[in-house]
């Protein structure tokens with residue numbers, strides 16, 4: 001069999017009626033409505049949109065009940081109707097139903113549910129009839145028929161394959177043949193056509209392909225998926241870092257590792273051995289996400305994580321069980337001891353409506369082995385070793401670049417997020433700090449809300465974190481490095497640094513004692529910079545900063561992109577000298593001093609996704625080529641005063657004496673009553689992070705030789721950036737581009753597109769699908785220009801029934817070049833003429849042109865013709881964005 005041997009499967013029949021009978025019985029009870037209900041496989045394809053599946057009032061994900069098609073908000077109770085909600089619900093429903101098909105087949109094969117195999121067979125018969133009727137079009141991220149993204153189809157297909165195998169073993173050979181021909185083979189070809197590199201999603205594509213090629217008997221394709229550039233071994237040895245953590249952070253770790261579980265088992269069953277290092281990383285991957293959990297047993301909401309996800313959910317207990325099924329690990333038994341603690345109240349586990357491996361988080365609940373899934377029914381140990389909880393200690397994940405200081409038996413938690421930038425799901429929050437005292441979150445990372453809501457830009461800004469900004473800008477994507485980390489009797493510390501601007505080295509040092517945290521930000525560079533630290537839910541004590549506030553003026557245009565657009569009630573305050581006292585969440589008291597005067601921005605900013613109402617924000621800024629900002633934060637009443645000197649920090653603790661902190665070389669020294677204790681643990685090795693996974697082949701340096709004017713080119717197959725259809729399948733769209741000079745600094749660009757259906761969208765149309773400009777999904781032209789100091793990027797949208805072309809600026813590009821444009825229809829398409837007035841003295845202009853094209857009946861564009869080349873690329877998720885390095889260089893001089 002695909003996942004385990006026939007004899008091992010046979011043995012599970014005994015265990016399913018033995019120690020794991022409560023689990024088998026629970027799955028069987030939940031399956032009864034499927035057994036008796038004669039369910040129908042949906043006719044329509046699932047759709048992702050801005051509104052579908054979310055509460056219009058508070059953004060909460062709507063309830064999913066497989067037997068109740070209503071759309072209800074679990075937070076406010078509002079009920080919604082409409083196609084957007086119906087079609088988003090299909091996403092959950094299709095995954096749920098596929099998993100139920102597997103449950104039926106498996107419980108049948110294990111002798112638990114007598115009707116199981118025939119129920120599964122009836123559903124598989126419907127899938128064989130229906131799969132090819134779902135349109136492979138209008139997808140968000142990769143080709144798919146039932147869904148809108150490839151990885152979802154991969155998760156779905158895995159369920160179908162495993163169910164088909166069980167049904168075939170039970171004798172339904174002819175049906176299995178139909179499912180192979182009409183679902184598994186075409187779906188596998190579709191998945192194989194879309195390689196997602198080192199993304200967490202690729203893990204699922206790989207798992208589905210291994211299962212499919214194995215079932216279809218294609219051993220060459222199977223081996224290619226194991227050994228390929230984004231195959232099993234590549235994922236295990238580079239996306240899974242040496243410390244066993246996935247490079248995209250906890251949230252994606254948990255998702256990716258569930259997929260790796262399939263991939264590793266399928267690989268091993270296929271007779272291919274993994275290396276010791278690959279196996280070790282995989283095993284460490286079961287334990288690594290538990291090493292960083294907060295005192296309330298939620299994951300830190302790093303990067304694009306959902307906010308405050310509790311470990312007390314069935315899939316995390318299952319991950320421990322599946323790890324223990326392979327090898328003994330006290331880290332996992334310690335976690336299970338907490339998760340299976342009978343003193344914890346039981347709540348809803350969500351299993352009845354679970355959508356296969358796409359999680360829907362539920363509130364923390366008490367758990368037992370009966371709450372697990374079919375995977376445990378096949379793999380969990382017959383009996384567990386003794387479970388003993390352990391005190392949580394400080395942890396360092398050196399390749400992830402995340403350190404956690406824990407004190408007071410794990411109740412105090414301070415973390416420094418310094419290392420790997422995290423790729424596309426990473427946030428620009430190097431040197432971010434999270435601080436918690438038991439259940440009280442004092443400094444928190446808000447994670448990310450909805451990917452299709454504008455608030456995404458806030459949660460992905462540096463300003464939304466407790467991380468430093470340089471010159472008022474969101475950080476660029478960089479990796480940081482550890483400087484030191486050690487636990488001592490009186491204090492624990494961690495220090496790290498990152499080059500947040502060229503030549504500017506910023507370090508952050510946290511020193512945690514039982515009563516307070518010392519937080520030092522220091523920087524050195526060769527130019528003057530402004531360093532800012534945001535503090536959320538924090539206000540200055542009355543009278544502590546000047547009253548001469550004035551409304552903020554947008555003196556720095558970069559603020560627009562740095563999250564500042566989301567703050568309200570903002571006031572700039574005059575400079576402060578000396579230590580400023582602050583009050584934060586849960587009454588935490590702060591003292592902030594710096595080597596130079598501090599200026600302040602006091603404002604309101606969005607809260608985390610589960611409570612987005614505005615809350616206080618204080619941003620402290622200091623200027624200089626080098627400097628230091630020191631904060632001391634205390635949750636106890638013991639600290640009475642703080643003084644920040646040039647080389648020392650003095651903490652007055654009333655009758656309990658004074659602590660003096662200072663540095664001695666690379667060590668941190670705490671002096672109490674004249675007695676020095678020092679912390680060292682200086683890092684020797686820089687973490688071995690991986691190269692950015694997102695780099696695109698064509699995002700290379702521009703051509704070295706200038707292109708001369710006049711210029712003309714016909715864009716065709718080698719310029720086509722596709723979605724579902726290849727260039728021939730899309731009807732061979734072409735665009736003829738000509739560029740010539742009218743005068744020295746005036747050039748004319750002509751774009752003649754044919755064939756084209758001239759499906760222009762209104763330039764001011766609202767986009768119900770996502771955050772992008774609506775007009776990209778119709779026929780339109782994107783033009784990007786840079787000449788000298790000036791640049792411009794626009795989406796050019798013809799207006800039907802006139803010669804007008806609407807010019808929509810593209811975010812991140814300036815609008816500093818005069819553009820004059822018009823359009824006219826042609827016999828089988830349209831022609832657009834654009835005149836650009838360039839800065840007069842320039843000898844070169846950088847330019848790229850992208851032609852969006854679509855077809856009747858589509859909701860999203862079909863593809864783009866890209867002047868700088870597009871072969872092998874996909875148009876998904878690109879919106880109107882374009883990499884500046886892609887622009888081609890043209891000479892404005894006479895040939």
Ligand SMILES: [Zn+2]
Nearest residue numbers: 055058073076
């Ligand atoms: Zn609501």
